[in-house]
Amino acid sequence: NREWHLLSRPVGWPKPEDFALVEAPVPAIGEGQVLVRNKYLSVDPYMRGRMSDAKSYLPPFELGKVMQGGAVGEVVESNAEGIAVGDHVLHFFGWREYAALDAKNAVKVDPQAAPLSTYLGVLGMTGLTAYAGLLRTASFKEGDAVFVSGAAGAVGSQVGQIAKLKGASRVIGSAGSDEKVKLLVEEYGFDAAFNYRNGDVSEQLREAAPDGIDVYFDNVGGDHLEAAIGSLNQGGRIAVCGMISVYNNTEPAPGPRNLARLIMTRGRMEGFLVGDHYDLQPQFVQEVGPWVASGALKYRETVVEGIESNLEAFLGVLRGDNTGKMIVKL
Ligand code: NDP
Numbered sequence: 001n002r003e004w005h006l007l008s009r010p011v012g013w014p015k016p017e018d019f020a021l022v023e024a025p026v027p028a029i030g031e032g033q034v035l036v037r038n039k040y041l042s043v044d045p046y047m048r049g050r051m052s053d054a055k056s057y058l059p060p061f062e063l064g065k066v067m068q069g070g071a072v073g074e075v076v077e078s079n080a081e082g083i084a085v086g087d088h089v090l091h092f093f094g095w096r097e098y099a100a101l102d103a104k105n106a107v108k109v110d111p112q113a114a115p116l117s118t119y120l121g122v123l124g125m126t127g128l129t130a131y132a133g134l135l136r137t138a139s140f141k142e143g144d145a146v147f148v149s150g151a152a153g154a155v156g157s158q159v160g161q162i163a164k165l166k167g168a169s170r171v172i173g174s175a176g177s178d179e180k181v182k183l184l185v186e187e188y189g190f191d192a193a194f195n196y197r198n199g200d201v202s203e204q205l206r207e208a209a210p211d212g213i214d215v216y217f218d219n220v221g222g223d224h225l226e227a228a229i230g231s232l233n234q235g236g237r238i239a240v241c242g243m244i245s246v247y248n249n250t251e252p253a254p255g256p257r258n259l260a261r262l263i264m265t266r267g268r269m270e271g272f273l274v275g276d277h278y279d280l281q282p283q284f285v286q287e288v289g290p291w292v293a294s295g296a297l298k299y300r301e302t303v304v305e306g307i308e309s310n311l312e313a314f315l316g317v318l319r320g321d322n323t324g325k326m327i328v329k330l
Contacts, residue, residue: 001026003066003096027100035077041094041328042070042120043314048247069094121325122299130158131284132277138215138239142167150219152180154325176320202227226256240271300324
């Protein structure tokens with residue numbers, strides 16, 4: 001059983017020396033617990049926050065201990081009622097090959113209903129983030145023009161497509177490579193997309209959305225947020241989901257210089273955490289599940305293999321190596 005430990009708190013970009021892949025015994029299970037052999041591990045941008053000791057909505061990872069994250073695996077031992085050997089479960093003890101956990105912290109998933117990895121992505125946490133952030137936080141309504149950053153990523157690609165399926169007047173996405181931009185327009189049906197590395201974000205957004213935007217779903221922060229405020233229409237809404245452009249900063253990033261536009265536009269900007277919106281999970285699965293099954297909503301996964309690749313996969317998400325959800329397959 002191998003597991004990833006955090007050795008030191010990264011300053012700026014995480015370095016391989018901040019982590020170690022450690023050999024550990026397969027854990028023994030107690031009453032009410034199950035032993036899970038993990039099959040798919042999630043790596044997510046928010047994990048960067050848990051590597052620091054700044055106060056946040058989740059406690060910091062402990063130094064010298066195994067890290068945590070979403071995972072799906074097969075139950076290989078069970079001391080719990082209702083979960084049998086051979087069942088598959090979603091749980092929160094990733095970054096390791098074997099996990100012993102209380103059955104109450106495991107959610108059974110059906111490998112016949114959907115590929116196991118999708119419970120971490122398009123039908124899982126990132127999918128619900130897109131759904132809740134767009135529909136609830138940004139109060140999306142038919143006819144809205146929607147701009148989403150990080151648009152080729154797990155959350156962003158789903159935001160744009162849900163908006164389209166629900167009658168957006170125009171969907172615009174930004175991403176960090178020309179191939180990603182092509183994918184957005186040609187496969188995901190975005191009306192326009194641009195590569196933020198190819199020029200000024202505000203100018204590119206104005207060109208892509210000449211009539212302005214009603215919703216901005218922010219995954220990036222920084223100049224993207226300022227650009228979105230600059231293009232916001234009357235009554236526009238900004239859902240602040242993530243700000244990946246600042247996660248490795250060592251100094252606070254400057255804020256948008258044009259916040260006063262929120263007054264004139266009566267604009268609203270609101271942050272959200274997916275953890276507060278699990279009441280929407282049944283509705284999300286009911287509505288989005290069939291779209292995924294029929295291919296009306298497309299998704300990609302970037303899959304890397306082996307527990308030894310777990311750290312590189314995480315760093316890859318911060319760099320933008322992924323298209324769609326980044327998954328580690330064991
Ligand atoms: P993604 O699959 O979108 O992967 C992250 C992407 O961010 C990369 O692929 C990269 O794509 C892009 N990126 C990296 N650095 C920058 C930069 N400096 N400027 C612009 N883009 C950058 O990850 P997720 O879908 O899992 O997460 C997307 C966002 O949502 C993150 O900010 C995350 O923290 C947030 N989030 C928030 C949740 C909540 O509850 N509020 C829950 C889940 C996620 P590219 O090649 O385009 O640069």
